[in-house]
Amino acid sequence: MAYDAEDTRRRIFDAAAAEFAEHGLAGARVDRIATNARANKQAIYLYYGGKEKLFAAVLRAKLDEVRISISITPDAVAESAGQMFDWYQEHPELIRLLLWEALEAPCEHEEGERERHDGFRRKVHHLVEGGVGHHLPEEERVRAAQDLLFTIMGLIAWNFAVPRMCRSILDEESDRAALTRRRDTVIEVARRLAASPEGDRH
Structure with missing residues (x-):
């Protein structure tokens, strides 16, 4: 062969x-x-x-995979958050890789860091073009979209970074029950953040 x-x-x-x-x-x-x-x-x-x-x-390939698979749609942020939650639940290795990177990986090569930055920048501009932060002065809209994107990512990722804490705090009998409850909560919080003018300022 x-x-x-x-x-x-x-x-x-x-x-x-x-x-x-x-x-x-x-x-x-x-x-x-x-x-x-x-x-x-x-x-x-x-x-x-x-x-x-x-x-x-x-790590770069896994980040590209989620970037390509999931798009944050400006007029459907909550639904996009639910899809992202499902993706992370099906691919728990990405959260683990990101945690290991934070703990022990050396500074990433400049080219790799630039690629990651550019990928997220495109998502942010997509949100801005879709109307996120529309009520804010133009120079503040990008920051509002960046904060919204990172906040939603944090809402999702923490569930998979500390599953035992998630189950314990929610007092659920299983990880599945805790994650089902958390998915609903993440979607609702994302909906409120996307709809709230006050939320765009943070």
Whole structure:
């Protein structure tokens, strides 16, 4: 059978995503990634250039995945928040990767940071063009949309970052019951934030 470079890259990526989500950057082992990917360590260094660069590539791809999959629609912010909640529930590895990045990853390469910034900037301008902060002076509209986007992301992400706390505070019997309740709450809060002129100022 001929060597399939793309298939090898995909297997390395999938194995690395699972490894980093479980163990973080410091705890991840290239040997385990290679074994689970059914590849050799040399292929990892050839395609990705080492563990740190592989971690950055995995995180960047996961962020691109959610960016492409979910769009914050200005006239349907609450519904968009519900879709984003569902996406994170189906892909819990992204929250774990972001937490590991915050805890132990070195400063991201300038190019990767710029790509992330540009992606969120496009979402913010989409919100502004859709009318978010329309009652504010022009120079304040972008800030209002940035705050709205980040607040909604925080409302969603915290549920998956601390699931035991979520279940305990809500006094629910299971994670599923807690998340179902939280999804409804997030949607309602997003609806109020998007509709409230006061909310645009924070």
